[in-house]
Amino acid sequence: MLQDEDKDILSKEEFQEALVQNEIKAQFEMISLLKEKKLTSEFKHWLRK
Numbered sequence: 759m760l761q762d763e764d765k766d767i768l769s770k771e772e773f774q775e776a777l778v779q780n781e782i783k784a785q786f787e788m789i790s791l792l793k794e795k796k797l798t799s800e801f802k803h804w805l806r807k
C-alpha cells in the first residue's frame with residue numbers, strides 16, 4: 759500500500775504520518791496474531807501469496 763503511493767517511510771516526515779503509523783501498527787498486530795496461532799501449512803501457503 760505505501761509503496762504504491764511512493765512514500766519513503768524512512769524519512770522523518772513520512773514516518774510520522776498517520777497513514778504510515780497505522781500501517782506499522784497493523785503489521786505488528788498481524789505478526790502478533792501469527793505468533794499466537796498454530797497455523798496449518800495450507801493457511802501458511804495462502805499467506806505467502
